[in-house]
Amino acid sequence: MELPRYHRMRRALYHLEGSACAACGGRFFPPRSVCPSCRKGDLAPYRFSGRGTLYSYTRVGQAPRGFASLAPYDVGMVRLEEGPLVTAQLSDTEGVDLAIGMPVEMVTRTLRDAAEHGYIVYGYKFRPLLRP
Amino acid sequence: MRDVGIIGIGQTPVAEHWGRSIRDLAVEAVQAARQDAGVERVDAIYVGNMLSGELAGQENLATLVADAAGLLPVEALKVEAACASGGAALRAACLAVASGAHDYVLAVGVEKMTDLLTDGVTAALATAADADYEAGHGISFVALNAMLMRRYMHEHKARHEDFAPFSVNSHRNAARNPRAMYRHEITPEDFMASPIVSDPINILDSAGICDGAAALLVAPASEARRGRRPPVRIAASTCATDTVGLAERKDPLVWQSVADSARLAYAQAKMAPKDIDLFEVHDAFTIVSVLSLEACGFADRGSALKLAAEGRIAREGDIPICTLGGLKGRGHPVGASGAYQLVETVLQLRGEAGEAQVKGARVGMAQSVGGSGSVAITHILTV
Amino acid sequence: MKTTQEVGIVGYGAYVPRPRVPTRAIAAAWGRSDEARLPVREKSVPALDEDSITMSIEAARSAVARARVAPDRIRAVWVGSESKPYAVKPSSTVVAEAIGATPWVSAADLEFACKAGSEAMQAAYAFVGSGMAGYALAIGMDAAQSKPGDQLEFTAAAGGAAFLFGPSPEAVARVEGSLSYVTDTPDFFRRQHMHYPEHGHRFTGEPAYFAHSRGAAQGLLESLGRRPSDYRWAVFHQPNPKFMRRIAAEMEFTEQQIAPGAVVDRIGNTYSGASLLGLAAILDVAKDGDRIFFCSYGSGAGSDAFSLLATRRLEEVREEAPSVRDYLARRHEIADYGTYLRMSGKIRLL
Incomplete structure (x- = not known):
């Protein structure tokens, strides 16, 4: 049971918290401790707005172990309005014609089948705008 | 640094080896390579493998293989670089011999995938991605490649059928390789009729799950020239990396690790793409062939599909790829694939590729890619 | 009946999941032909990745957005539900963490069948009214349970709302x-x-x-x-x-x-x-x-x-978050009873 892993990740999972580099202003998700641009280590937590557009997407039909209860499900790469790309599941897409460039917003949902021993993992996903 | 050559090769057929374990497969390839070289001596063995822990519950794999092959007490280490593990094993062997640390080193690639059900294998393959931010979100490896392919089609206004020539070419070449898994030719129509796995990727865009092992015995080039087989020289051996998370790249359609490892390899070998007679591309998915050809300088950005459409990737073309079937046609036992590519390149350079022989091949490049373009290992071999 | 200090609702947020099941599909599965007598035309059900916690989080975020209050000033998060994902482990801690109210916050789950949410409202009203808290969040949310074939299955639906209580001068109500x-x-x-x-x-x-x-x-x-x-x-x-x-x-x-x-x-x-x-x-x-x-x-x-x-x-803060009407307007029909059973976790393997 990977309880410590999910607990450790809760800020990223619940708040889309990545990091911002004090030296060069770069913003990153997932969080980093060394800036990949200027290679300095002066990074602070940074919370992204959760708004963005769809860079690409697909549907997972053959779910990996741990995701069967959700299958089939859509996943996407989302270009956040602050710049970074994030890979995540898409929600509320049944019957929606997805398209590259479509605006999406972050929601918090269950990420996978209840893990070993029944633990439920919650985290970010993206959906088409509720109020377009 | 010493010049390094390949003095022996061995491989098992790529198949669903229901009756054989990971150690059985590795031993068969090792024995074949030693027999091919006619050399008894082995100073070290590097075993390239991606998933023995996940799929066979077996780590400490290299020692297990060394023991099973009767090589104790030699140095034995497992080398892991996701789907590039096979290439990584040769890179390790090459470094050991070039440095003078060892003289006769075995590089083995082995994978046993069929002991688990598909959902387990799908989850295991996803361990090449970022566990926290990709695999942990149910993003399968196919899904990552499908998103790349959709984006590529969007940016370059490509259609799905434009990718067919890659799969058709791999199957055509595999039909001429007795050790390949899919020894049947396919048509573009078959390709388009194939069931979707993760839209737009279909079954015939993708390399299948299978088992296999391949091995190469490496020695100083001076020894290689005295050997019983035509000597093959390792003119370049390079490795370059990029972010594990696909989304963390400036442009996911630019495979920078692939470009960097190719650039370093051309510099080492003092060659350019035009000097390469055949290219064993890491065609785990058709989109990977496309992005690799563009990153390695065989096609400009957005034009690899044209290269394939014009037949230039065929055995008779100016840049033949996947000459014995590639990952798609021969099969993709992930951690072993890089070693198969190298064994096949050696066969071509020795002129032993049979019906699949590329005429007059003297320079071959083999490149294996781990993750979705996060690590690339390139070798250029010459005769 | 009244608190010593004046208290108001300073923010509110709703949530209704997108999938809808027509009650005629349920009637058809159980051989009820009296369609005219069905209590409602359709009902909302959670998507496969939703439960009372995820729905509470979205409603709570809307309440906080309308209140324009920094979430770390919220001193209580109380969630009333009869469909808690865990028998033991609070839903309220997940909600509190997800809206950014942790760690200086009271959190608990309340249960009183269908009035668990209003029980949370009364507690929040009193908590702020006593001066113990500046802001307190009360949520009532359910992915309602009903036995297959029971009369309740025609109406048992998913959704709810969150209300942030705070000082009267900031009140929307x-x-x-x-x-x-x-x-x-x-x-x-x-x-x-x-x-x-x-x-x-x-x-x-x-x-x-x-x-x-x-x-x-x-x-x-x-x-x-x-x-x-x-x-x-x-x-x-x-x-x-x-x-x-x-x-x-x-x-x-x-x-x-x-x-x-x-x-x-x-x-x-x-x-x-x-x-x-x-x-x-x-x-x-x-x-x-x-x-x-x-x-x-x-x-x-x-x-x-x-x-x-x-x-x-x-009226000033209304547009800061989706309205109930917005949630009612988005819908995706689950027309077959089998899919509905899967989505509501009523298919048990083994």
């Missing part, structure tokens, strides 16, 4: 008073090992829903010296359209007063969420100076009544 009315009345229950609740059929009516709704509503009106006609809007617990209209009519509230909050007509009975979702729908339309009467009902049994007064600020 001031609280004028609150009163509870509770007895031991066993009309509906579920024990821990049971997947679905049991209910007393007609016993859930007069001795349960009606007696308690009447008790709390009349008690609060009398104590405030008010009549139904003093209110612009009213909302009652809404297990079905009929019960809600019958109690309203009996108490001489008009159809105009209850119409905007009658969410049950559109999506069914969201249990702990039902009366709160109705109140959120009323806040979506209320104007400065409108009085709102609220009365919940929970089996077991009891009712909580509230008297509220809408302020000018309500």
